[in-house]
Amino acid sequence: MKEEEVPLVRRRSGGGTVYHDIGNTNYTIIMPRDSFDRRTNAELVCRGMHQLDIPASVNERHDIVVDGKKVSGSAYKLVNTRAYHHGTMLIDADLKALGRYLRPPPKNLVGKGVESVRSTVARIRDYSYTVDHLSFCEAVADQFRRAHNAEYRPPIELTEAYMNEYPKIREYYDEIRTWDWIYGQTPDFTHRLQKQFVWADVDIHLQVHRGFIIDAAVIISAKDLIAVASRLAGQLKNKQYSDTGVGEAFSFVGMNRLNLQERHIDQLAELEQWLVSAL
Incomplete structure (x- = not known):
C-alpha cells in the first residue's frame, strides 16, 4: 500500500478492513437507536438491487450476497439515542487489488484485535451489465423513500467549501487524517x-x-x-x-x-x- 500510495483510513465503526476504489460504492443509513436493525437495513438495500434485476439476499451474518458470494459488508455504531449503519457495494471494484491489499498479516505479526471473517467476494457488475454507481444509488434511495415515506431530497456534495460552512464536519474530516487517529488507537x-x-x-x-x-x-x-x-x-x-x-x-x-x-x-x-x- 505504501509503495503504491494507497491511503489508509480508520473509521469510527467496528468491523474489518475494507478496500475502496472507484468501483466500490458506500451507503449509510442514519436512524434513531431504537429503530436500528441490521437485517432490516440490509434487506432495504437488497430490494434496491432487485429493482436492478440482481438476485441479492442477506445471509446469517447480515452480509449481502449473490449466489452465495459476498458483494456487500457493513458496520454500525450506536451513540446515545442515535445509530448509523453503513456498508460497501462492490459494483465494479478491482478484486485483484482487493485481494492483494487485504491479504492476511504475516505470521510474525501477532495482534490482539478481533480477526475478520474472510469471505468469497464478487462484483454485482458480474450479474448486470448496466448497473453502475448512479443506478445503484437511485434504486436504494427509492427503496428508502418507500420504506420511510420520505420525500426526495437532492444529494449534497461534500466539497471543501461545504465542509468549511459546517465546522463539526471539517473537524471530523481533519481528525480522521491524523496519525493519532489512524494508528494511535490500534490494538496491541x-x-x-x-x-x-x-x-x-x-x-x-x-x-x-x-x-x-x-x-x-x-x-x-x-x-x-x-x-x-x-x-x-x-x-x-x-x-x-x-x-x-x-x-x-x-x-x-x-x-x-x-x-x-x-x-x-x-x-x-x-x-x-x-x-x-x-x-
Whole structure:
C-alpha cells in the first residue's frame, strides 16, 4: 500500500478492513437507536438491487450476497439515542487489488484485535451489465423513500467549501487524517522481523501499544555490532511504529556516538532502510 500510495483510513465503526476504489460504492443509513436493525437495513438495500434485476439476499451474518458470494459488508455504531449503519457495494471494484491489499498479516505479526471473517467476494457488475454507481444509488434511495415515506431530497456534495460552512464536519474530516487517529488507537501487537544481510543476520522483536513501540529487542549476529544492537533496542523504545519513529531511533548513527567505522554506518543505513520498508 505504501509503495503504491494507497491511503489508509480508520473509521469510527467496528468491523474489518475494507478496500475502496472507484468501483466500490458506500451507503449509510442514519436512524434513531431504537429503530436500528441490521437485517432490516440490509434487506432495504437488497430490494434496491432487485429493482436492478440482481438476485441479492442477506445471509446469517447480515452480509449481502449473490449466489452465495459476498458483494456487500457493513458496520454500525450506536451513540446515545442515535445509530448509523453503513456498508460497501462492490459494483465494479478491482478484486485483484482487493485481494492483494487485504491479504492476511504475516505470521510474525501477532495482534490482539478481533480477526475478520474472510469471505468469497464478487462484483454485482458480474450479474448486470448496466448497473453502475448512479443506478445503484437511485434504486436504494427509492427503496428508502418507500420504506420511510420520505420525500426526495437532492444529494449534497461534500466539497471543501461545504465542509468549511459546517465546522463539526471539517473537524471530523481533519481528525480522521491524523496519525493519532489512524494508528494511535490500534490494538496491541508484536512484530518479529528477520533478515539475512551479507554482513550479518538480524532479528528484531517489537512490542507495540497504541502505535508506539514500548519494548524492543535487537539481535545482530556480527560480534562487532553487539553494542550497536543494544543501543538500537533502547532507541526504538517509546518511538512511533512508523517511518518517522524508525528514523528517530537511528539518529544516533549520524551522531556517531559509538565511534562507528564507515562500513558500520553503511550497514546500519541498509538496516534502517529495510526496517522502514518492513513495517
